[in-house]
Amino acid sequence: MSHSFWSLVFGRLDFDSLDFLKAFFHPDLNDVILSGASWVVILGAVVTAALLTWFRLWVPLWSKWLISVDHKRIGVMYIVLALIMLARGVLEGVVMRAQQADGLHGGFVSADHFAQLFSTHGTIMIFFMAMPFLTGLINIVVPLQIGARDVSFPMLNSLSLGLTVSGAMLVMISLVIGDFSTGGWTAYPPYTEPDFQPGAGVDYWIWAVTIAGLGSTLTGINFVVTILKERAPGMTLLRMPIFTWNALCTSLLLVFAMPPLTVAGLMLAADRYLGFHFFTNTLGGNMMNYANLFWQFGHPEVYILILPAFGVYGEVIATFSGKRLYGYVTLVIATMAIGFLSFGVWLHHFFTMGQDADVNAVFGIATMLIGIPTGVKVYDWMATMFRGRIRFSVPMVYALAFMVLFVLGGLTGILLANPTVDFQVHNTLFLVAHFHNMLIPGTLFGMLAGYTYWFPKVFGFRLNDRWGYIAAFSWIIGYFLAFMPLYAVGLMGMTRRTVSYTNSAFEPWFLVAGAGAFFVTVALVSLCVQLYVSIRDRELTRDIGGDPWNARTLEWATPSPVPAYNFPVMPHIHALDAFAVAKEAGFGYQEPTSYSDIHLPGNTWAGVIAAVFGTALGFGLVWHMWWLAWLSLAVLAVSLIARALLGDRHPVKIPATEVRRQYRAWLEKVRAVTPVTRALEWDHRNCGVAATEYFEEAAE
Amino acid sequence: MLTGCSDKSQSFLTPDGPVSALEHYHLWLITLITLIVVAPVVVGVPLLAWRYRYGNTRARYAPNWDFSTALEWPMWLVPVAIVAVLSVYLWIYTHELDPYRPIAADKPPLRVQVVGLDWKWLFIYPDYHIATVGELAFPQDRPVSMELTTDTVMQSFMIPALGGQIYAMPGMVTRLNLEADRTGEFEGMNTQYNGDGFHAQHFQAVAITPQDFDRWVKTVQHNGAALNPTSYGILARSSTPAEVHNQFGDAAMPKDITFFNDVASRLFAGIVMRYHGDRAVSPAEEPGTVAYNAKLASK
Numbered sequence: 001m002s003h004s005f006w007s008l009v010f011g012r013l014d015f016d017s018l019d020f021l022k023a024f025f026h027p028d029l030n031d032v033i034l035s036g037a038s039w040v041v042i043l044g045a046v047v048t049a050a051l052l053t054w055f056r057l058w059v060p061l062w063s064k065w066l067i068s069v070d071h072k073r074i075g076v077m078y079i080v081l082a083l084i085m086l087a088r089g090v091l092e093g094v095v096m097r098a099q100q101a102d103g104l105h106g107g108f109v110s111a112d113h114f115a116q117l118f119s120t121h122g123t124i125m126i127f128f129m130a131m132p133f134l135t136g137l138i139n140i141v142v143p144l145q146i147g148a149r150d151v152s153f154p155m156l157n158s159l160s161l162g163l164t165v166s167g168a169m170l171v172m173i174s175l176v177i178g179d180f181s182t183g184g185w186t187a188y189p190p191y192t193e194p195d196f197q198p199g200a201g202v203d204y205w206i207w208a209v210t211i212a213g214l215g216s217t218l219t220g221i222n223f224v225v226t227i228l229k230e231r232a233p234g235m236t237l238l239r240m241p242i243f244t245w246n247a248l249c250t251s252l253l254l255v256f257a258m259p260p261l262t263v264a265g266l267m268l269a270a271d272r273y274l275g276f277h278f279f280t281n282t283l284g285g286n287m288m289n290y291a292n293l294f295w296q297f298g299h300p301e302v303y304i305l306i307l308p309a310f311g312v313y314g315e316v317i318a319t320f321s322g323k324r325l326y327g328y329v330t331l332v333i334a335t336m337a338i339g340f341l342s343f344g345v346w347l348h349h350f351f352t353m354g355q356d357a358d359v360n361a362v363f364g365i366a367t368m369l370i371g372i373p374t375g376v377k378v379y380d381w382m383a384t385m386f387r388g389r390i391r392f393s394v395p396m397v398y399a400l401a402f403m404v405l406f407v408l409g410g411l412t413g414i415l416l417a418n419p420t421v422d423f424q425v426h427n428t429l430f431l432v433a434h435f436h437n438m439l440i441p442g443t444l445f446g447m448l449a450g451y452t453y454w455f456p457k458v459f460g461f462r463l464n465d466r467w468g469y470i471a472a473f474s475w476i477i478g479y480f481l482a483f484m485p486l487y488a489v490g491l492m493g494m495t496r497r498t499v500s501y502t503n504s505a506f507e508p509w510f511l512v513a514g515a516g517a518f519f520v521t522v523a524l525v526s527l528c529v530q531l532y533v534s535i536r537d538r539e540l541t542r543d544i545g546g547d548p549w550n551a552r553t554l555e556w557a558t559p560s561p562v563p564a565y566n567f568p569v570m571p572h573i574h575a576l577d578a579f580a581v582a583k584e585a586g587f588g589y590q591e592p593t594s595y596s597d598i599h600l601p602g603n604t605w606a607g608v609i610a611a612v613f614g615t616a617l618g619f620g621l622v623w624h625m626w627w628l629a630w631l632s633l634a635v636l637a638v639s640l641i642a643r644a645l646l647g648d649r650h651p652v653k654i655p656a657t658e659v660r661r662q663y664r665a666w667l668e669k670v671r672a673v674t675p676v677t678r679a680l681e682w683d684h685r686n687c688g689v690a691a692t693e694y695f696e697e698a699a700e
Numbered sequence: 701m702l703t704g705c706s707d708k709s710q711s712f713l714t715p716d717g718p719v720s721a722l723e724h725y726h727l728w729l730i731t732l733i734t735l736i737v738v739a740p741v742v743v744g745v746p747l748l749a750w751r752y753r754y755g756n757t758r759a760r761y762a763p764n765w766d767f768s769t770a771l772e773w774p775m776w777l778v779p780v781a782i783v784a785v786l787s788v789y790l791w792i793y794t795h796e797l798d799p800y801r802p803i804a805a806d807k808p809p810l811r812v813q814v815v816g817l818d819w820k821w822l823f824i825y826p827d828y829h830i831a832t833v834g835e836l837a838f839p840q841d842r843p844v845s846m847e848l849t850t851d852t853v854m855q856s857f858m859i860p861a862l863g864g865q866i867y868a869m870p871g872m873v874t875r876l877n878l879e880a881d882r883t884g885e886f887e888g889m890n891t892q893y894n895g896d897g898f899h900a901q902h903f904q905a906v907a908i909t910p911q912d913f914d915r916w917v918k919t920v921q922h923n924g925a926a927l928n929p930t931s932y933g934i935l936a937r938s939s940t941p942a943e944v945h946n947q948f949g950d951a952a953m954p955k956d957i958t959f960f961n962d963v964a965s966r967l968f969a970g971i972v973m974r975y976h977g978d979r980a981v982s983p984a985e986e987p988g989t990v991a992y993n994a995k996l997a998s999k
Binding site for chain 2: 360
């Protein structure tokens with residue numbers, strides 16, 4: 001085969017790019033790890049395909065899941081993606097901790113490999129773990145909380161998922177074919193300009209983040225519209241559950257914060273592909289513009305990551321304290337204040353760029369202002385616990401650990417907001433410890449609390465408690481051991497992204513952090529075991545009534561698993577915490593007086609097409625396989641335009657009689673269930689119907 | 701506590717100059733003030749959780765209590781007051797510790813021009829026509845006034861024991877003013893990742909007596925390699941301080957440290973201005989690029 005023909009078809013892809021072969025040619029530990037990781041991806045894909053074939057699951061997977069527009073199924077697919085990426089992200093973190101535990105002696109990973117590890121770890125955890133996880137939860141929960149049939153734009157929802165999957169696929173493919181960027185998750189130029197990094201790595205980063213970022217923008221638009229337009233009659237804005245408020249604020253942030261990232265990514269791409277000079281050293285290029293653009297996305301992004309978790313904590317703390325949420329209006333104001341302020345602080349990510357003290361001081365003070373509504377939120381959650389009846393269920397364990405650990409991260413955040421201190425700890429492991437402090441106890445614990453809390457609503461059975469506790473405590477201990485030492489070494493002057501060091505005073509701290517990584521690994525394994533055990537023992541934790549936690553909001557008034565149409569008739573909302581109020585009044589499970597036909601949107605191939613051809617588009621661009629890029633772009637454009645012209649050709653109609661039959665059957669089952677008090681919350685007798693409990697008002 | 705008992709100072713936890721001392725003070729000041737709002741949470745959450753646990757039927761239960769104006773005031777006002785106080789300190793210290801602000805002293809500052817290269821810093825002493833790699837020597841109790849740029853990707857310069865960091869960027873000049881109030885060795889580094897040799901981009905900042913400094917300058921003037929366009933071209937390729945020493949150093953220079961003399965007075969300005977031409981600097985002429993390193997390797 002001639003060279004020119006090869007490059008026409010495969011672009012710049014060659015045999016040296018195939019990572020999974022490297023260990024055979026260079027059998028040292030570094031390359032064995034690299035190739036081993038590729039083989040895990042390859043074998044994982046093969047085994048999954050084999051199992052699907054063996055159990056004849058391809059057809060149900062396709063018809064019930066991949067082409068579904070049901071917001072709950074799309075949400076579940078987001079979370080499956082998040083959990084897969086979580087596994088990879090955690091394992092990369094563990095390798096980095098192990099490397100630095102041995103870093104005084106050089107460790108076992110090469111500098112280049114280490115750089116790829118911190119770049120993929122950051123990119124994956126932010127864009128392909130946290131974002132899909134919170135998007136998944138929002139998808140599952142919001143339409144149920146506001147009493148809607150589905151989101152405003154179900155096809156767009158599927159498309160967003162497809163685009164997100166494309167980005168994740170590109171990052172996974174980079175493990176098998178070629179290298180990933182070494183420029184960190186922020187990809188600062190000029191280091192990421194082609195003269196310095198000519199390989200495929202930075203291009204993988206650009207297209208993964210840009211394609212997935214488009215999906216996130218569309219998700220933001222979808223949920224802003226859904227929350228503002230699809231609420232059930234009577235659900236005024238101030239009757240929306242607190243999670244929905246946080247989802248609304250998150251969606252607004254997505255709409256306004258993702259475009260700067262897309263623009264920054266495309267401008268970097270223009271530099272790399274078309275010889276532009278936006279961020280180069282010469283011809284007027286300036287990386288300071290990139291830093292500004294990136295963090296105009298990047299700072300609101302951290303609130304995109306944390307606000308949904310705040311929403312989960314609001315629901316979880318109120319539910320497991322057996323109380324109304326304290327200061328609902330205050331929390332709403334605080335949430336929106338955080339969202340608003342988040343756009344005015346981006347400069348604190350580069351106090352060290354040489355602007356004058358006035359500018360730094362203004363942005364420093366603006367940053368500290370965010371601490372006020374955030375602090376108020378924490379106090380409101382504490383006041384929610386005050387005079388409650390607190391059950392230490394798994395989601396509540398996460399919430400309690402979050403409150404204690406999160407304020408420590410708040411303290412270090414205030415420190416970082418001060419330019420004087422930031423000059424010292426910027427770019428050190430102190431900063432790394434700070435944002436892991438916010439993102440693990442904050443975002444990840446929140447997501448895992450939400451996962452545990454809403455799992456029965458989606459699948460109809462509860463997750464196993466024992467393994468849930470093991471996972472939660474492993475996360476808490478692992479987080480504490482792995483990241484508290486990084487505060488110390490950061491203050492001692494240990495830079496981030498550093499493969500090895502010569503200061504022996506760092507070593508004991510890194511050994512402790514390495515032990516933390518072990519606990520985090522245990523936590524990850526426990527989550528897998530929990531899922532297996534929970535599915536195996538699902539008959540013991542059936543959630544027949546749909547309300548296993550004696551919860552307060554509308555989604556718990558539906559059967560578990562929720563039918564595709566969510567509600568048999570549109571609910572009318574008369575109060576905040578509508579379901580709790582109805583239960584108190586004894587009207588928790590009322591049959592509607594009349595039913596009508598329900599119309600649901602038909603399935604769509606949009607998501608699958610976006611996932612397959614989005615990935616192909618990115619892959620073609622990364623490897624300069626121009627025919628593939630153009631072909632994929634054409635397929636995406638033509639299919640979208642065709643869908644727009646044809647409309648939804650297969651809408652589904654569910655006749656009123658069928659809805660009535662299903663709903664009556666469920667009510668029948670609910671009446672057969674014995675309501676349980678909260679003392680039996682963990683017991684197999686908890687079938688999802690809560691008994692009303694009255695406690696005598698004892699004196700303090 | 702954190703730095704052990706090593707004589708060499710690594711961090712601002714044991715500050716050795718006026719800038720780092722004030723940064724260190726500000727760190728603990730903020731921490732103490734912020735603890736006023738943080739400590740109640742750390743202590744209060746476990747106490748509330750235990751007191752109001754499900755099994756404790758003696759504690760009062762108020763399921764419908766969801767607001768209290770009396771509680772709302774301190775919830776908002778205490779954090780507001782804390783942030784107000786912190787803001788005043790922030791404003792004052794941010795201005796006082798502005799890296800661009802000259803340090804008041806009776807002696808004129810020592811001028812140093814810092815050029816970031818992959819994976820080392822080049823320190824040019826324009827008043828003495830010397831330059832060093834791997835070591836930044838200066839007299840104690842005399843301010844050092846630095847101008848920084850890079851001749852490759854962005855870097856960030858820091859000597860933690862003396863003061864905070866500042867970015868160095870190609871085609872641009874940033875400033876940093878530091879001072880050491882004792883003699884000693886202080887670890888210095890780049891904190892901004894710039895490739896495989898990043899972890900090796902460290903140097904010694906050495907504060908010595910004025911007499912020793914004069915002697916040191918003479919040593920470098922007599923004992924250095926000439927820094928001309930050719931040797932700068934080789935110096936600028938991606939290499940660690942140890943590799944630079946192997947290339948240019950001799951037995952008279954300390955380990956991993958290289959001295960240069962005959963430094964042209966326009967060197968720093970030339971490095972900054974070369975990125976401002978109306979034609980692109982070709983990759984083969986741009987240190988840090990793959991093409992630049994390949995060109996030098998082939999020679």
